[in-house]
Amino acid sequence: MRIGVRVTRDEVSAVAAHADGRFSRARSAASGSRTRVVADTLALLAGDGSESVSAVVFEVSGALDREVDASVVSVLIEPRRPREPRRHLWPAEGIPVEIAHVSGGHNALGHELVPLGEDELSRLSAGMHAGSHLVVSAAGAAVNPEHEHRAAELLRSAVAVGSITESSTFYSDSLLVREFTAVLNAVLLAGAEQLAASLADAVSQGLGEGVRAFVATNEGGCTPLSRLAITPVHSICADLAAEMLGAAELARRPDARIIVARPGAVRIGEFVDGLPSVVSRAVLRGGISLASSVAHVVPLTDLLLSGSAEPPVTVLVQGAERELESFGIAPTLVTDDDLVAVGAAVAPVSYWHNRVARVVGADDIERVLAEGEAIARANLVSWGAHPAAVRITESRVLATTYGEAQMIRVRVRGMAATDASGFPSGARLEERRA
């Protein structure tokens, strides 16, 4: 049995996907201790324990809170100080950030262009408040993050910081997009850490020790719950992908265009081989880019309904009849299920390997792809997937526009289902050990 749990500030809604294809549901108001409410909900779904729970996947986009009074300092490491203020992306999200510039940076081949301004960093650290969240972003860090690493070490040793986030944790060719993603991630960290701890406790209280816990991610997969406390930004819009996954699961259509009509919104997404199609960056309100892969889910328009020989699969959530009427399409399926929780229950565990590599020919390309695939497999297995259950769903090199001829981008995605065959429960692990 796999359990998906949608956790919001007001409600806990859970769905158990049983091995025989049945679904069972539980829903509670989030009053009092969140840990207690989630634990009780999980215990209710687990029932008498006759069917072991292989994984619990939480969808938490509705429960992530930003630290309101966080002190954030963004350290930009670039060859020269800008003549005018940069057009940073975080003001649009209302996040106050203090900016500092330090010299440094690497070129596209990963060679140091300007030495890191260590003296500047020392002077900077002298004026910093303890407890500040620091974001370190260096030009060229997507190729060589050495200046970000050294700056982070130096600052960590000089100031008692709240957190340090290096922008190269997130993959983007844009320094300011990486910086913004790291800033947003930083202000989510404190809340996400508490949430992750609370949910981990709830799993052990409600289901016992040994059940693996995951958190749903923006692109329709999931990752170990412990990652929520490190990169919460990858879960901030996971509900859209989970809802689509839930609809595709209920409709039993792994390859289709899926329309979900729910009160207030009708959206469409494309599924290939059971996975939603993905774009490399999320676009927030106001067109701000975020360096996080997301499922490509967009509001339905008449135009999107036309031009395809294959009719879409339409899942109508009860109460959204009027929204669907305007498009003149009949639902394939009507449901009162919480599609987000269903989607979380069936979300596969997912690992992305993004890097820039230097190649000189076909052999090198094969080698970097094989390395990427091996890294993806190793991570998924370390998260509990059975090696035979790992699928590499994407493995390709991408050109870098107007880049150095021998530099390529490598993108590998590994997946593994969280059902019983890939993720044995704690009880079954104990049995095997015995």
Place this chain on the structure above:
Amino acid sequence: MIRRLNAADVGHLCTGAMFVACTIDHESSKQYRDMTLALIELKGGGPVLAPVGSLDPAAMTTSIGFVNQGLMFSEMIPVGDEFETAIALLQERLGVPLQGVFPLAAASVNAMVAVSVALRTGLPLVDADPMGRVFPLVSQTTLALAGLSAGPIALTGPTGETAVVDVFAPARAERIVRALASELGGWAATASYPVTAAQLGAHGVVGSITRLIEIGQILDSSLHTQQKYVRLTSLLGIRKVIRARVTDVEGLSRPSVPGLPDRPSSATLVDEAQGRIVRLEIQNEILMMIVDGAIQAVMPDVITMVRPEDASVAGLDDLWVGNKLDLITFPAAAQWYTAAGRALVEPMAMNVVGPARGGRAR
């Protein structure tokens, strides 16, 4: 007619500039748009857009543009003085004042850069350019076709280092400036192709800035996607719109021509309506579109992509398996369809891709 561009014009110009150059990096164009809008607010007005004919025929002008080989401007962000430095160096070398700037390519980020530079320097933005779209090489210009010199070229890199290159042949200029761009840190902010207004009017693509604004006005409007296509067809002579879903993207191991930028890739899509197989050959831009084995469009044709849901401009980053895109082709400036023009820019002529298996479809 000489006029001052306003904030709305700059927004539309950016949309148009992204539409005619389907590249990965639209962030840089948006970055320059936002910088320009902030500057317009600060100065209380936009740059002057001047038709070529409004300038003294003997007035010296220069093209403005980034030449990239390495990290893009969105990663290695310019500090803001690079083009002013390059212009000052070029004026010093020429010994005459420059009286107008025009983009090296009226497309992508270089179209936006010229607007920003015109606003900063107070020089008029001349309504013309030497490509009418974007080509990957500095030497692929209508000015080069006319036998005009690319140099002297003044350039500034991300670290503030500068150079002035006395070079005549555009092909040599491409090799030298590209190598310098790499060494300087990924790009060079260049002032090149110093020409008189008369030469630009005779050999450039005239009115290209205005055309970008008109494209943006259509795409930024509240019209439905199909209505936008109708308007664009009337403006640009769109030949083909194919709605297709990406089924594969592959990086190719064939080497780039020595000294030229980037590694090529290919994307395969399936036409949603009729099941035709569409293949895009990509190297910096989309070079060629092949449908069921026959070439439907090839450089110098412009091949671009928009998102079907709202006709917003897509980039090469949108080529993800499963994504649906509208592929659009339309002709480039007439100069490129002459024998000499084709010889300079067709992918086969550049040895970027081999001879096509199928025949040209039209």
